[in-house]
Amino acid sequence: MSKSPVQQHSRSAGPTAAEPFSHSRAGDVFQVLRDGQARTRAELAEITGLARSTVAARIEALSAVGLIGPAGEAVSSGGRPPSRFAFHPSSRVILAVDVGATHVLIALTDLGGRVLSELRENIDIAAGPTPVLDAVLELCSTVLAQAGRHERELVGIGIGLPGPVEHSSGRPASPPIMPGWDGFDVPGYVQQRYATDVLVDNDVNIMALGERANFWPEAQDLLFIKVATGIGAGIISGGLLQRGADGTAGDIGHVRVPRGGDVLCRCGNYGCLEAMASGPAVAATLSAAGVPAQTGEEVLELARRGNLAAIQAMRQAGRDIGDVLAASVNLLNPSVIVIGGGLSSAGEYLMAGVREIVYQRSLPLATARLRIVQSMAADHAGVLGAGRMVVDHVLAPASVDRLVAAQPQG
Template sequence: MSDAARTSVLGSTGAGDLFQLLRDGRPRTRAELAAITGLARSTIGLRLDALTSLGLVGPVADAISTGGRPPSRVALLPSARVVLAADLGASHAHVAITDLMGAELASHTEHLEISLGPEAVLGWMVEHTDALLERLGKTRADLIAAGIGLPGPVEFSTGRPVNPPIMPGWDAFDVPRWVKRHTESPGRSPLPVYVDNDVNIMALGERTHSWPDVDHLFFLKVATGIGSGIISAGQLQRGAQGIAGDIGHIPVARGAGIFCRCGNEGCLEAIASGPAIAAAMRRDGHDTASGSDVLDLVRSGDLDAVRAVRQAGRDIGEVLTTCVSLINPSVIALGGSMADAGEHLLAGVREVVYSRSMPLATEHLTIVQSRAADSAAILGASMLAIHYALSPEALDTLAAAN
């Protein structure tokens, strides 16, 4: 977005609004900021003083001068504060500390079952957050916000999981309140905590990492379950209750008579997720306990596994064809563990989407494996926290409190 366009969106410029101009990391002089915003240089100076007092911006190397004293430039200081980012999956947990541009500074990952319950899993997250901060020579006081992804439906306005099928004990648990209470820092306000569905944060991470100029992106995660994150007109779409993109429970033709863990029959997830593909291959005599076993067979060139994955791609493509007509994305990115099947899964998806969708919808449509891959979720969690913690409203409130 250009400076002029960004300013037209921002409207009247307070300290928080002015900061949005600097979030791209590009240094600017006070004169440039005054020209962009239309504010007096004295007003710009007051706004910058407020942001400098928060430690978020500071001077950088002098700009080129055309004579006289070189004008000084100011820019975002990415390392001024840090962000807690966490990707808590069905059977894995990844926690990281990032800077204000989303760059990962330190991280830790291990196998952890989400079914252990919220206090055990979130306790693990807090414990390793403290360890990572110590490794970086920082404390909880350096945290500006936390972003957390969970593998189930989340009511974004409250950060509470809602009837998550694979998360016993998590239903309606107040995740933000628990995390705030257990990350208290003397003399500081409670840590802002933002919680979302894991596929939504992966969509944010994928766009930030690989498609920053794409305003219409559809991210599909194929793993233990199937879900999607929708970015339209540059904004993540959550829907009325936060479950937009839950395409794993849309019925497909080949699913007739097959029951899903949600209680319904014929869901896409019941025939095309990792466990579903593994179960189908077991019925045909293969020793496939999980989706990872299927992937191992695909890598070894097993034709039955390749056919099974490609058929799953066709089933996914059946649902995506409808999504393409409804949303008209420019990019569909496939992530999650089963996306490691690569072209075998993609081939099935493309076969159906390109043959059944309207030509205008697919003329410039790109269907690819996620480029952000394993880093998508952590980057997305970080960007989620940064987006809200560094919003104009949040920064103006923070500046007023200081």
């Protein structure tokens, strides 16, 4: 199977030096309408500087693929009222997939990010890529059917995985909790079933995208911290997601913490944050103290019931996370830190520990306007971000132009 353009480079790219910016393309005219505001042909001509005839042709092309549609009439200044056109987000759909260590959540969204249907299933990422992705593909078909949508309406699939991912190829890169996944061609495998663009990224990165797009759109510098089976960070700086040179930016779970000592981490090093403050680590701490707990979920249940040892363990986990975040705050100066993931549902117990250390050890100027908050997207941050990742790709000017060019000419 030949690779699609997104497999070779899945980032949304704007015009390059070899492809100068031009509003004469349908994709560029569409960007003016992407904000959802209805506009007339005359208004579009004025904004773009194009001739009315050119604008009319672009509107016709965009209408033919369903990206825009009629939106009533403007007030007439004499004669027939001019027609208005607006973005039509329900014309196409996206499959957003959030694969965790022990679960998968799949949502079908429109181009505006509205969730149309969703399914959650337990799944073991350690089972390997083929059985996991086969199960995901079956669930995708079910989600499409539930919403009454056809796969011909599908313009892309976004997938988040719980480990490092080479974003340009969509291949996992030495993921510690995903045996058998290293280098696996996830986009290629999915495209054997769905002939559409497939974008894959680390789950914390897409959580950062989802949380920011839906709840913090004005925040240009945001950290999303996932605390669950593992611990990681999604970094948005200057309004852009930062993946680093090899896609491993934000791997704070393997930063050594002061009280880590000789605690062995699954990465082979000692004293890592993940070995001290992840769900399994906190459960192990409680069990060693005589409070039976096997998983992060059991720790949460104990804390909800008021178990003092569990509450203290959660607060200490927050302090350990705060130790790492204090350095991150001094380095990156975010305006918002969002704490998400399964263990974050412990709410103020974990948050109190994080805030205690961050505000104590970070520079005063760096924390003057800093907000440390619990995720508002909660367990939907991943699918919201996976959907956003695909939307930004498929609605980019070049992608819209390809969609228009593929439309059969009447």
